[in-house]
Amino acid sequence: MVQSSVLGFPRIGAFRELKKTTEAYWSGKVGKDELFKVGKEIRENNWKLQKAAGVDVIASNDFSYYDQVLDLSLLFNAIPERYTKYELDPIDTLFAMGRGLQRKATDSEKAVDVTALEMVKWFDSNYHYVRPTFSHSTEFKLNGQKPVDEYLEAKKLGIETRPVVVGPVSYLFLGKADKDSLDLEPISLLEKILPVYAELLAKLSAAGATSVQIDEPILVLDLPEKVQAAFKTAYEYLANAKNIPKLVVASYFGDVRPNLASIKGLPVHCFHFDFVRAPEQFDEVVAALTPEQVLSVGIIDGRNIWKADFSEAVAFVEKAIAALGKERVIVATSSSLLHTPVDLTNEKKLDSEIKNWFSFATQKLDEVVVVAKAVSGEDVKEALSVNAAAIKSRKESAITNDAAVQKKVESIDEKLSSRAAAFPERLAAQKEKFNLPLFPTTTIGSFPQTKDIRINRNKFTKGEITAEQYDTFIKSEIEKVVRFQEEIGLDVLVHGEPERNDMVQYFGEQLKGFAFTTNGWVQSYGSRYVRPPVVVGDVSRPHAMSVKESVYAQSITKKAMKGMLTGPITVLRWSFPRNDVSQKVQALQLGLALRDEVNDLEAAGVEVIQVDEPAIREGLPLRSGQERSDYLKYAAESFRIATSGVKNTTQIHSHFCYSDLDPNHIKALDADVVSIEFSKKDDPNYIQEFSNYPNHIGLGLFDIHSPRIPSKEEFIARIGEILKVYPADKFWVNPDCGLKTRGWEEVRASLTNMVEAAKTYREKYAQN
């Protein structure tokens, strides 16, 4: 019998139970007992669910109250001194590292004030992990035994599990040196950390675990030589350690071939690779296995919500069996199912035709099991034929196929993606038209999404107020925002985006080709979950999406008003994309749909238009090479398709955030003005890189994630710093990102100081 295996299951609960309890714990409404009780319930439910589905290899230690990488930092005692000094309970230390902690002193507790560790994207997913942060004083040791406890917890239920931990090479490589130890190279800590891994593995073995899944996802990245060499050191050490379980080294989200030489022949029992993402690596990885090694074939997609095509999956696994024999093959999910929503059966509003194409984490359990049974020769005819019908229905559906859109994509040519004139000529035309001062001030789009706004939106969705009433409300919000901006003297205004629930969902809901879930939550970080829309078919724009609000906003002011749209790559990246059509084609379709919107805005008199692309960096393929350059090309092309149909006098803006942006990646977008998140970037070399950027840039001047209000003097100092390397005549003044999560008080104070600082520089430069 070929075994089935699941690399990890979502830990948020089917109805976001973990979020509710964790946030209640943070606000002091429930205690640790309640938090731990809910955590335990979720873990037990997940194991029982998998057991009932017939999964053979079930993961434990895939649960986390915040982040699995952060759990390891706590477990291995990689805790910077600024957190240990408060002597908090382990769970509170964990949360303090994950999200910072500010607490006044009470009779029983000391005051605490500590910021969070850095949080970064987990490979190319929208999950964020907390970066391990090491210093010369880091002393690894086992600090608790979470993986052992959770293994035993499952065992008590009669469920045998395979504990999972991030492996030593990935754990170190994904970390960084702390401020006080900048010369420290994390990978140099390998020898120090290996004994602690060995100790943990021995404990797991003593508890009864026969095998352990060690994740080494960095195998899909471009790795420095030192890091490549670390695999041999690490796994030979662990294999020689006493009393350790069998090791299953797992990698996912890409192709491991460029690093294959570093893992070939390692003394481990099994390798897991992702054949959904990179089926082309099959022959080479099979050839690299030793005669005893087992291959875990990741064939059920852990990153998307589409039903697997059983006939294809079965054929693929059979190929592996033909090469290795049944005993050496495991059928598995491509990665942990953490990146998929929990259970499709909770979707009550989804169109039944579309619902029949989807598979969430719970459904994927059955998929792994069916494929394993099919290749073992068990009778699963019924399941295979039901699946074949669903796959066929999707392929042939009128929802997925729109001949007119497909034809439009085919006829895209150079002309459709270039502006009428080059930037210098446009700049001259726009100067004359808008007559903006030096250091023009603007914001990124959203203003505070107040409780009042959410209440009214809810009432409207529920039908408690009419469309007309809601419209009047939105107009009054827009007017408030416009008057405010005029009052404090901003130059290019925005309407504030009060009508938008979310910058992707709002457009997705109006475009043809999208579907929405009501409960399809996926963890993004900590207690923040997102509910990505799904691209189900060819995308087009049946009607204008943002024109009404922007036109109204422009009609009540003489100043320039920015129309505000979300760009093709961002809509695509923050949705579940189709897997039957390339992402390039989906991006181009979105570009075409947005082009209609941009042109309509211009025709209606909105002559500054911003198309946001904050996700452009995260979409970048993990490795350099052809795939990356292709991506950058179509990302730019789809943006230009959206924005190049306008007159030279119309000013196109774009915006980027949440990333270390490389200016070279955005040149080809040819936007007239871009604004980027920048307030935490201190490296003068990095600023310098932007001064070579040909068009105009607003380098974000304050952090919108923090309630802190920078003073006018701070703004002046920061602008002065940047002006040392960045030319004044290209300099726009703006915050890092939209202001929707902030309160009005802070927004008023921060923006006022920002505008005053810009005026100071204007006067200074006028005198010169």
Ligand code: MET
């Ligand atoms: C994550 S980027 C956000 C851009 C959007 N226009 C806003 O201001 O909220």
Ligand SMILES: [Zn+2]
């Ligand atoms: Zn932003």
